[in-house]
Amino acid sequence: MRKADTISLKSAPRIEIDLAKIYQNTKRLKQRFSTKNVSMMGVTKGVLGSPAVAAAMTAAGVDFIADSRIENIKRIKEAGIKNNFVLIRTPSMSKIHDVVKYADISLNTEIEIVRLLSEEALALKKIHKIVLMVDLGDLREGILPGDMASTFRKLREFKGIQTIGIGTNLGCIGAIVPDQKKMDELSRIVFDLEKKFNIDLHLISGGNSANYRWFDQSRNLGRINNLRIGEMVYTGCDTINYQPIDLLECNTSRLVADIIEIKEKESLPSGTVCTDAFGNVPVFSDRGKISRAILVLGRQDVLIQGLTPVEDMEIIGASSDHITIDLKDSSIQIGDEIHFNLTYGALVSAMTSPYIEKVYLNEKYGEIIKQS
Ligand SMILES: Cc1ncc(COP(=O)(O)O)c(C=O)c1O
Structure with missing residues (x-):
C-alpha cells in the first residue's frame, strides 16, 4: 500500500509481473524435469x-x-x-x-x-x-x-x-x-x-x-x-491440492488497485433485497458499522474470488466496476493502493482486461533471449 501523494507516476489498476520469479520458477522446473x-x-x-x-x-x-x-x-x-x-x-x-x-x-x-x-x-x-x-x-x-x-x-x-x-x-x-x-x-x-x-x-x-x-x-x-x-x-503451487511447492516462488504477480471512496457505513444493506447485476442474491454478515473502501475495478476485469488482499482487509462485494472492501483497522486513505495476491484464474482474467495495465518487474529477465 502506498500513500496518495506518491502514486501519480504509476497507473492503477495494474498487474505487476515479476519476471525474475517467473525465470527462477521456470528454470527450477526445467532442471527438475531434465533429471x-x-x-x-x-x-x-x-x-x-x-x-x-x-x-x-x-x-x-x-x-x-x-x-x-x-x-x-x-x-x-x-x-x-x-x-x-x-x-x-x-x-x-x-x-x-x-x-x-x-x-x-x-x-x-x-x-x-x-x-x-x-x-x-x-x-x-x-x-x-x-x-x-x-x-x-x-x-x-x-x-x-x-x-x-x-x-x-x-x-x-x-x-x-x-x-x-x-x-x-x-x-x-x-x-x-x-x-x-x-x-x-x-x-x-x-x-x-x-x-x-x-x-x-x-x-x-x-x-x-x-x-x-x-x-x-x-x-x-x-x-x-x-x-x-x-x-x-x-x-508456485501444486495444482492438485494447491499447496506451495518448496522449489518454487509463490505469487509471481500482484494486482494493485487504488481506492476511489472510503466511507464509514453499515455492513448490511437496507431495503428489500433483489438480485445483483450478475443474477445473484448477495449475502452479507452483520458487523455493525465498518470502514468501506471502493476500488477502481470489478467483475468485468478480474475473477474476484481469486483475489486475496496482502494486508488484513476483506473483500465484501463486487459489481462490474467496483470492489468493496472492509478496511478493518487499516489507516489507509483515499487514493492509496491496495495489493492483492492472485490465483491462476484471477491472473488469467486480469491479464485479459484491457483496463488493467501490465507492468513488468525485473525487466531484464524478459530481454535476455530476445537479444541472443
Ligand atoms: C492442453 C493444455 N496443456 C497444458 C496446459 C497448461 O496447464 P497448466 O496451466 O495447468 O499447467 C493447458 C492449459 O492451459 C492446456 O489446455
Missing part, C-alpha cells in the same frame, strides 16, 4: 501470451513455448523470441493459415482439421507437426483410446503433416488426476501405435501442472517425455 529426461513446454496463455514472459521462460531454458491462442503465438514470435512454438488447443478451421504459419506444432483431435492443416502446409511448402491427443477420461479434448489406431492410419495419407507424438490432458474439465495408472495407459497406447505402424513417436506429452506430483513421485515415467506447464510457474 528424468522430460522436456518442458512453458505455457503463456495465462499471461495473455506475454512476449516478456515468453522471453523469461526461453531464457530459463524451456524447450517449447506453448499457448492455446494462435494470436498469442504470433505476437510472441513477432517480438523476436526464438523457440519451438506449440498451439495447445485444436486449431479452429478459420485459423488454419495462421496455425501453419506461426506454430511449429499443434495438438489435434479431428481428422478434418488435420486434413486442412496438411493442405495449408503443402501450399506454404512446409511440413506442419502434430501431436494427437487421446482422452483418458477427463472428457475434454481427445480421441478415444480405441479410435487412436484408425485415426493414426487415416492421418498417414496427409503429406503436409507429420505426427510426431501423442499427448493427453487431465485435471481439467473432468478434474481427473493424472496418476500412474493414467500415465501407464498413455505409454501403452504409444507402444501399441509404434508396434502396429512400425514407427517411433518422439514426443509423448503427459499433461500439465497437475502432472507434477506424479512426475515427482513416479519411479517409472514409461514413455512420457514432455509436460506442458503454465499454472505452476505462475503460482
Whole structure:
C-alpha cells in the first residue's frame, strides 16, 4: 500500500509481473524435469501470451513455448523470441493459415482439421507437426483410446503433416488426476501405435501442472517425455491440492488497485433485497458499522474470488466496476493502493482486461533471449 501523494507516476489498476520469479520458477522446473529426461513446454496463455514472459521462460531454458491462442503465438514470435512454438488447443478451421504459419506444432483431435492443416502446409511448402491427443477420461479434448489406431492410419495419407507424438490432458474439465495408472495407459497406447505402424513417436506429452506430483513421485515415467506447464510457474503451487511447492516462488504477480471512496457505513444493506447485476442474491454478515473502501475495478476485469488482499482487509462485494472492501483497522486513505495476491484464474482474467495495465518487474529477465 502506498500513500496518495506518491502514486501519480504509476497507473492503477495494474498487474505487476515479476519476471525474475517467473525465470527462477521456470528454470527450477526445467532442471527438475531434465533429471528424468522430460522436456518442458512453458505455457503463456495465462499471461495473455506475454512476449516478456515468453522471453523469461526461453531464457530459463524451456524447450517449447506453448499457448492455446494462435494470436498469442504470433505476437510472441513477432517480438523476436526464438523457440519451438506449440498451439495447445485444436486449431479452429478459420485459423488454419495462421496455425501453419506461426506454430511449429499443434495438438489435434479431428481428422478434418488435420486434413486442412496438411493442405495449408503443402501450399506454404512446409511440413506442419502434430501431436494427437487421446482422452483418458477427463472428457475434454481427445480421441478415444480405441479410435487412436484408425485415426493414426487415416492421418498417414496427409503429406503436409507429420505426427510426431501423442499427448493427453487431465485435471481439467473432468478434474481427473493424472496418476500412474493414467500415465501407464498413455505409454501403452504409444507402444501399441509404434508396434502396429512400425514407427517411433518422439514426443509423448503427459499433461500439465497437475502432472507434477506424479512426475515427482513416479519411479517409472514409461514413455512420457514432455509436460506442458503454465499454472505452476505462475503460482508456485501444486495444482492438485494447491499447496506451495518448496522449489518454487509463490505469487509471481500482484494486482494493485487504488481506492476511489472510503466511507464509514453499515455492513448490511437496507431495503428489500433483489438480485445483483450478475443474477445473484448477495449475502452479507452483520458487523455493525465498518470502514468501506471502493476500488477502481470489478467483475468485468478480474475473477474476484481469486483475489486475496496482502494486508488484513476483506473483500465484501463486487459489481462490474467496483470492489468493496472492509478496511478493518487499516489507516489507509483515499487514493492509496491496495495489493492483492492472485490465483491462476484471477491472473488469467486480469491479464485479459484491457483496463488493467501490465507492468513488468525485473525487466531484464524478459530481454535476455530476445537479444541472443
Ligand atoms: C492442453 C493444455 N496443456 C497444458 C496446459 C497448461 O496447464 P497448466 O496451466 O495447468 O499447467 C493447458 C492449459 O492451459 C492446456 O489446455
